Amino acid sequence: MLRIVYTSLALLTVALTPHSSLAAGSSSVEDLTRQLRALGARYQRGDATALGALAAVAATRQQRLAGLIADHPETVLRQALSSVERAALPPAVQPYVEEEQSVDGDLEVIHEDDHAGGRYVYALRASQRLALHFAADPPALRTGDRVRVRGVRVQQALALSSGTTQVTMLEAASSFTSGAQRTLVILVNFQDKPGQTWLTTQQAHDIVFGTGGSVSNFFLENSYQQSWLTGDVYGIYTIAVNSTTCNPDAIATYAKQAAVAHGANLSNYARYLYAFPNTPCNWSGRATVGGYPAEAWINGSFQDGVVAHEEGHNYGLYHSHALDCGTAIIGSSCSSIEYGDTLDTMGSAVPMKHFNAVQKDILGWLDYGTAPPITTVQASGVYTLDPYETTGSNPKALKVKTPAGDWYYVEYRQPLGFDTSAVSGNTNVKNGVVLHLWSKQSLNGVYLLDATSTSSWGDPALGVGSVFADTTAGVSIAPVWVGGTAGVNVTVTGGTACVRNSPTVQVTPAEQVGAAGGTASYTVSVTNNDSGCAASSFSQSATAPSGWAVTFAATALSISPGATASTTMQVKAPAAAPVASYTVSAVSQNASAAGYTDSDNAVYTVISGSGGSFTDSFTRADSSTLGNGWLQVAGTLMVQSGQAANALVRTMHTAVVPALVGAAHTVSASFASGDNNGGPRFGLIVRYKDAQNYYACYRQAGGSSMLRIAKVVNGVETVVKSASIANPAKNTLFTLGCTAQGSALTLSLNGLTKVSVSDSSLAAGSPGMFMGYATTGSVVTTHHADDFSATVQ
Known part of the structure; x- marks a missing residue:
């Protein structure tokens, strides 16, 4: 290991x-x-x-x-x-x-x-x-x-x-690694040194967007013509920050304000780049790893390589490390050198040089669309590579999977394009192949290997006549012929055969309830069941009844074998949809290998109702469901010994009364906690539109004992108002009340108002109740509810 x-x-x-x-x-x-x-x-x-x-x-x-x-x-x-x-x-x-x-x-x-x-x-x-x-x-x-x-x-x-x-x-967040990357560069000075002319807007423009060796052209060549930077430079502006402080958030805020004041439209850009003279910050560059919009800060050193490195983080990359295993190339105890890959700008920023093949594979710049191919070695043989830096239809790299799930990458670097400076004087690199390890397929697990480990890191390539062997993995790599710009032949033994299987799709929850014209959100989880293959892109689609609209937060998911990724599917019902249950099928297809697909169904039940009153004392025969006009929307609530009780499953058990629909709600019920450990919740629901949109008035027991009024909007719970309260006595009923009148919401305990707040996020819906657990854990107990009452207008 x-x-x-x-x-x-x-x-x-x-x-x-x-x-x-x-x-x-x-x-x-x-x-x-x-x-x-x-x-x-x-x-x-x-x-x-x-x-x-x-x-x-x-x-x-x-x-x-x-x-x-x-x-x-x-x-x-x-x-x-x-x-x-x-x-x-x-x-x-x-x-x-x-x-x-x-x-x-x-x-x-x-x-x-x-x-x-x-x-x-x-x-x-x-x-x-x-x-x-x-x-x-x-x-x-x-x-x-x-x-x-x-x-x-x-x-x-x-x-x-x-x-x-x-x-x-x-x-997973959506990735933005192809096409034009709209970038706003903002240059600023500090209020205690307002007159500095450390960089002009023209110089900044030439470095980032110019012709020749600009950062934009670096990404254009690096991505094989698939991605580049375009945008504008604003400044230099003096902002209300002193040069003696290190406050990147303030710099970003004031820089954007100044640019907007001078006509910039922030929504036109996917990336913000802030540049300023030296500050006491102990970093030369700072950047979000991915993100939309992505942000980067350059502290004094506005060099092309520094900008390219920080933009690499914005593309979603971590560093390119080197792996030092002493006198061995690979071993059981090795050390990582953080910026150790001297042949990659994500390792050594200056001068700019191509990202290694692992990083390009992560970004989707190899073997995707019009990109040059990368060969996945599935059997021993002799493989040919073209020079790494040029476009073309021949493979640019090899990738070999080990039984442990790691990957070796092989690339052939020549003094071409942005690699000229780093490679031209390096005879070892020009006449050999460069090896990288992708450990555990982690974004932060990319390592240059030293194939000449008994010498310095200046000659890391594996030359003709030399063999790299990982005996534990059963992989060996040996270049047998090097022909300059004509390419290289490499003998590889080992590798794991790629076996394709259809993915597994699961939609949760299986059913949502809402009004005609409403929207429900579902989570679509896709598991890649391949083995021995590279990560695949899975495309999402749906089949739905006529007139229904279905959208996905991400239509493409990149998933490694054995891994699972998720996206959100939103289903909108037609305004005239009759009361009934409707089925929508979520379909995922392996875009990297046609014919491998799977689907799962989601149900949207259209409900309707009017104002009125409803009471339930649960004084009926024990049952595994509530019945009596209740609609279970999450978990399981049942009738047990004259009360409502939850099933012994650690989740939130929720039911609503769909026959009542309106804006004004007065709801109450009594609850009894079986055990306060594990953080159980007991609550009432008002203005329930669907499982993603409603108000909740509840008592949180356990380590954080609180009374809360919360709103759930598009599936995200926000606590609007809360108050501390002692934990309830076990197995002793207490009564909660919840009212919604216009924008006024109140929560009462045993007849006394404890929390009140104004909020107008949700206008109308149905009443309901819930009890159970909002978090994972091992504690699960049966709790009880009784004497539910609701009046809706």
Whole structure:
């Protein structure tokens, strides 16, 4: 098994020891945690005098944890109170205590480049922006990926133990790697140094968009004529930021404001590039990894290679590393050099040079559309490659899959185009083949191999007469003839045969309920069942009844064998659709191999109704369904011993009364919690339009005991107003009430109004109720509801 240890420009063996300030900080946090637990125990024993000290310690401890979370999330995780401990604290103290949360949102990934390797900065854009700090294995994902994260929240940040176990991909962001990339370049000065002429707009235009060796032409050649930059340069503007500070967000905000004031239309651009004189920021470049719009910051050094490197991040690329295995080419214990691929601008930025074949494969610049082919080796033989830099119909690279799922890539570099400077004086590279490893098909797992590992990194290519052999994988590679611009012949043994299989498509939820003219959202998940093949592009389509409209958030998904990707399918019913259930079929087809397809059905049930009243005391025979006019829209609610109860499945169990439809709602029901552990919710629904759009008034029990009014719009829940409340007594009924009158929403507990707010996002719909769990976990308990009542006008 390949084990990779990360270093930056130098190979070091580092023994991690606590910095003195960290040790002191950790000790203080430990002391504060002990104090908090002791004071909490006193308060629980009835000592009311402990409340003041308890609140003070909690507030001080929260500030200390907030100061540690960015650099030492492992300390925060180690010191975090459990949900049970938090729930036992007084409601006034709980806001000062960290909380384990599961949050869905759009990921933001930014890389800051410096000579030591830089760092990745993660955040989640949900109802609030949350900084993400990983104790280990940050995820190799892109800005805009829809994810679910689970961690310990301190103020506006989450500490997560691992990027592999605590981050779940929900839907990959769309990629924008072909065609013209509309780019807005904004040059700024700082208010304390307003007169600097460090760069002219013409110079910036020539570097980014000009003829000859511009960044745009670099991408045009690099992509084999498939992608380039086009756009405008604005500035130089003096902005309200000082040169003595490092505040990239403020620079971006003020730069865009200045450009708009001078006539720029931000919506015309897919990328923003901010350039400014040197600041104290310890990075020369900063960029989002992917994203739309993508953003990049250039700190003083407006060189073509630096701009190209940051734009490479904007295209969605991580760095091109080098893998140092001592005197071996590959081995079981190797070290990664962060910027180590000297033949790739994503490794060594200056001068500009072609991205390696792994990176181009990731971007879809090989073997796609009019792009030159890449040969997937499925059997031993002799293979021919053309020079890597030129267009044409002959293969530009080989890729060989190992039994472990890694890939070796082979390319033949010549001093042509943007590779001229890096290759022309390198006899080794010109007369051999360059090897790369794509480890675990990770965006951050791209490595140049040193095929002459007993010498320096200046001669990494494998020459004629030499053989690279990975005996564990059963792969060997050997160039047998090199002919300059005529190409190269390479003997390859090993490789895994590509076996195609139809994908598996699953649509969730299987059924949605809505009005005629309404829209319902479904998640379409596609699993690539191929083996031994490269990633394939799967195209999405749908069949629907006449007059129905179906759209996909992403019509093409790139999926590796064994992996699953998802997109959102929206189904819109005709305004005149009669009350009935309608079937829509989601179809996914392997665009890389015709004939491999699968489908799954979704049901949209059109409901109608009018105002009126409805009550249910559930005093009827036990049943696996509610019956009596209820429509189950999620999970399972049943009649059990004269009450409604949920099935023992950890999900949210939801039912509505479709016969009642209107704008004004007065709804109530009684609930009993079987166990507050696991964070159960008990709630009422008003103005239910479909499973993606409604208001919810609910009680959240467990570690975060709250009363909340929330709106669900297009499937995204936003808490509009909340209030802290003690956990309910187990197996004891409490009554919730929810009203919607115009824009006024209120939530009551046992007849007393606790939360009220104004919101006009949703106008009309049906009433309902729910109970269960909104997050994953192991705890699941039967809860009960009784005496449901609803009046709708």
